[in-house]
Amino acid sequence: MRRFVRPLVLTALAACCGAALAAPAADDQPHGRLPSWAQPESYQLDFKVDPRQQDFSGTTVIKLKLTQASDHLWLHGRELKVSKVTVTDAAGKAHAAKYVDVAPQEGVVRVDFGGVLKPQELTLSFNYTAPLNQQLQGLYKVSHEGQPYAMTQMEPISARYAFPGFDEPGFKTPFDIRLTIPNDEAGVANTKQVKEEKAGEGWKKLTFSTTKPLPTYLVAFGVGPWDVVKGPDISSTPYRADALELRGVAAKGEGHRMQHVLGETPSIVHALEDYYGFGYPWDKLDLLAAPDFSAGAMENPGLVTFRDWLLLIDPDSPANYVRGSFNVTAHELAHQWTGDTVTLAWWDDLWLNEAFATWMQQKVTQKVHPEYRADLDRVRGAQGAMNGDSLVTTRKIRQPITGNGDIETAFDGITYQKGAAVLGMFEGYVGESTFQKGMRAYIQEHKFGNATADDLIDAIATAADKGDNFKQAFKSFLNQPGVPYVQTELAQENGKTVLKLSQSRYLPVGSKGNASQVWGVPMCVRYGTASGSKVSCELFDQATGSMVLEGASKNTWVLPNANGSGYYRFAMVKKDLANLGQQVGKLDDAEQLAYADAVYASFKHGDIDAGDVLAALKPLTSSKTREVALAPLTSFSWIRRNLAQTDAERAKLDAWAKAAYLPRLQQLGYHRKANEADSDSLLRSTLADELALVVKVPEVRAELLKQGDAALKRKADGRLDLGSADADRDLLGVSLGVAVQERGKSAVDALIAEVPQTSDPALRNAILDGLSEAEDPALTTEVRNFALDKKVKVGEMAMLLSGSRYTRAERDASWQWATANYDRIVERTGSFAGGKLPELVGGGGCSQDEADRLQAFFKDRVKQVTGAERGLAQATESTVLCQVLAKKQDAAAILR
Known part of the structure; x- marks a missing residue:
């Protein structure tokens, strides 16, 4: 209902500013995007922050354009105590306004002008205080070695915790940031500091240069006793x-x-500059190692923030940290173009940020560090995404946004890895240089503005001289969920070799989904010729079709996903699959990964049994390429965990893994060699983890226990010797895990006591890894209780809470503890990780009753935490599908 009663003191304002003009009702609260009739044009943000305090204060001044008459406007603010709001009209007259917290849980706020204002330029000024957030959102507080710091994480919708504003990506404006901070602290922000001045006893004010247009989620700053070091x-x-x-x-x-x-x-x-033909657009670049952080990293222009272990690298740092540091840095810096320079218009196009940064990071890594094999990371990432995308409860790349939960759960494998794989697939179809031409045009056309999926697809289509068929094919992967399942069969017709094709949606056995879907699949196949092999590509956009394989040899073989570049799964008739299996050693590494996924997909589809899977994948285990050699572990781990019920079955499986991998680990040894390839260090880590903690090979455990015992020895100062020369840094987490299992409470107590004394993030992660391997019920309870202690950072909690769930008994114990402590978990983590809560509480199950108890527990809780509904649906579906497949399989097949 429209509100007619207003204080008399504001009647003059209404009269002078157009009371006769029509005004929208003040109860028109938006439940999605804010209305577009109030457009911000610039912000001035002033913060007074002392990280040693619990609160901060701020003044926010927003210049905006009102495009229709109104007595109010809508914006965002959350947990802000606003003491004063002033609206200044185009004539320069200032009037008091009212800040109304209409939807506190959503952070939606109404500002009442006190009378109708005609369309004009306005300035809004807010004075407020707010708490330094404790859940890693907005402007939040963290500590390192007892020293407090304040820093920001605004994405996706947490800027509203730090200042009132239009907290949506479609509103891009320049920002002026000023920080008033204690004299003994340092302050950094998106842009260069241009001024420092005194601001009263013990305080100083820092002024930073005006930013280029940004959305609120990219505003960033930090205050604390930072080390600020110059790079080249x-x-x-x-x-x-x-x-x-x-x-x-x-x-x-x-x-x-x-x-x-x-x-x-x-x-x-x-x-990145060479690829885009567009120079880095911001006035400086800072990389900040955050003492605690909710994400892996964040692409704030000019001030990119990371989990500290990604940036704090030493000469003996584990290989996965060194490689991860480069890959994540490349991802975040790729965002400076796709995300920061060109920003999504709304959260349904988050893939325009994240898929492109993932895809581009892989190109950069392949160019600068080809030995990191980013080409294989792309394939493995796509295959991981396909596992989740096989669920009926998956989401589209361009998922409609119905509430904050849809925004917060969009940061997943569908957006990142599936999106990147789809880009790579269409890039391969049109050619790299053509795709680059389209990307350069896209950046230039939309620089410092916003874009949509249509803008991107149009740019690529124009560069490739493609029409509507191409555009619709591209959109078919964005606008519908699921994985294409291309079924193939070789045939001879009229003297030609033909590959018959049909497509549907890939669904695991037991799925209740509808398989009748069609995509525009840029399909490339490799097949045998008299001189070797050849690749042929076509756009397959019908339910059925065929490809003529020109020049195919007699009794040819075919790989229906050449170069492993397609985002689809394939199935073959048994004869064709057998022929391909005989050629697998001649395929390149990416294609061998595609073959491994096809075997796994057939297994999950219910077409082959466990024995067939292990036989088909065994040849890959001897590959010299780490990623290929380890590919069978996905299938092996599922089979061992969910099918092996007897000692005989487990022994048979363990013998398979031991024969496949133990000689490789023994060849590598248990310590990093001087100047060894980082791929060897990474392979050693994975094999040690699998053979010591899953298969539990006695000789491997004995070697790692020596290292764990060495790390647990006390030094003269009473601290643990975690840096012992006898404990390999790459294997520290797994060796501590073995020690926890073998030494029991003494090891657990020693590691728990060491955590608050250890600031090195890599060592902390190793300690937490070790603690998560506790198996004794009393010790797993002790570890989980410790996860709720403030000595464990919020961002570290999941490492402890996700452990000890391999068996049904372990999952039951974890469930009982998690449900009893649910409120405490939510209190510490907040809603930011809400989509992951159901999995954290009761995921990993493989029975109907585990699915039922998950549903029953969350029935009345799911709406209280944003994002939990989708997380619950996916965790439940995964549990049910696991049970169906396990029941379908004949466990005796393992023993063949």
Whole structure:
């Protein structure tokens, strides 16, 4: 209902500013996007922050354009105590306004003007205080070695915790940021500091240069006793005239550990500029190692923030940290173009940010560090996404947004890995240079603005001279969920070799989904010829079709996913699959991964049994390429965990794994060798983990126990010797896990006591990894209780809560503890990780009753935490499908 009663003191405002004009009702609360008739044009953000306090204060000034008459407007704010709101009209007259917290849980706010204002330029000013957030959202508080810090994480919808504003990606404006902070603290923000001045006893005010247009979720700053270290300037390029200032920002005492990542960064920036033909657009680049962080990293322009272990690299850091550091840095810096320069218009197009950054990171890594095999990471990422995308409860890449939960749960494998795989598939179809031409046009057309999926697809289609068929094919992967399942059969017709095709939606056995879907699949197949092999590509956009394989040899073989570049699964008749299996050693590495996924997909589809799977995958285990050699572990782990019920079955499976992998581990040894390839270090880590903690090979456990015992020895200062020369850094987590299982309570107690004394993030992660391997029921309870202790960071909790769930008895114990402590878990983590809560509480099951109890527990709780509904649906479906497949399988097949 429209509100007619207003205080008399504001009647004059209504009269002078157009009371006769029509006004929308003040109860028209938006439940999705804000209305577009109030458009922000710029912000001035002033914060007074002392991380040692519990609250901060702020003043926000927003210039905006009102495009229709109204007595109010809508914006966002959450947990803000606003003491004063002033609206200044186009004539310069200032009037008091009212801040109304209409939907506190959504962060939706109404500002009442006190009378109708005609369309004009307005300025809104807010004075407020707010708590430093404790759940890693907005402007939040963390500690390192007892020192407090305040820093930001605004994405996706947490800027509203830090300041009132239009907290949506479609509203991009310049920002002016000023920080008033204690004299003994340092402050950093998106842009260069241009001024410092006194601000009263013990305080100083820092002013930063005006940003280019940004959405609120990319605003970033940090306050604390930071180490700010200079990196090498990034030299100019044809696309950027001046050298770029590069710095590392870390907690006090940690800055010296930033040199590795700072040394790698120039090559990443140069590679990105060369690809896009567009210079890095911001006035400096800081990389900040956050003491605690909810995400892996965040692409804030000019101030990119990371989990600290990704940036604090030492000469003996584990290989996965060194490689992860480069890959994540490349991902976040790729965002400086796709996400920051060109921003999604609304959250249904989050893939325009994340899929592109994932896809581009892989291109950069392949160029700068080809030995990291980013080409195989792309294939493995796609296959991981297909596992989740096989669920009926999956989401589309362009999922409609119905509420905040849909926004918060969009940061998943569908957006990142599936999106990147789809991009790579269409890039392969039109050609790399053509795709690059389209990307350059897309960036130039929408720079410092917003874009949609249609904008991107149009740019690629134009560059490739493609029409509506191409566009519809591309959109078929964005606008419908699921994985195409292409079934193939070789045939001879009229003297030609023909590959008959049909497509449907891939659904695991037991799924209740509808398989009748069709995509526009850019399908490339490799097949045998007299001189070797050949690749043929066509756009397959019908339910059935065929491809003529020109020049195919007699009794040819076929791989229906050449180069492993397609985002689809394939099935073959048994004869064709057998022929392909005989050729698997001649396929390239990516294609061998595609073959491994086809075997796994057939198993999950219910077409082959466990014995057939292990036989088909065994040849891959001897590959010299780490990623290929380890590919069978996905199938092996599922079979061992969910099918092996007797000692004989487990022994048979363990013998398979031991024969396949133990000689490889023994050849590598249990310590990193001087100058060894990082792929060997990574292979050693994975094999040690599998053979010691899953298969539990006695000789492997004995070797790792020696290392775990060495790490648990006390030094003269009473601390554990986690850096012992006898404990390999790459294997520290698994060796501590073995020690926890073998030494029991003494090891658990020692590690728990060490956590608050350890600031090194890699060592903390290793400790937590070790604790998560506890098996004794009393010790698993002790570990889980410790996860709720503030000595464990919020971002570390899941590492402890996800452990000890291999058997049904372990899952039951975990369930009982998690449900009893559910409120405490939510209190610490908040709603940011709400989509993962059901999986954290009761995931990993393989029975109907586990699915039922999950549903029953969350029935009345799911709506209280944003994002939990989708998480519950997916965890439940996965549990039920696991049971169906397990029941279908004949366990005796394992023993063949």
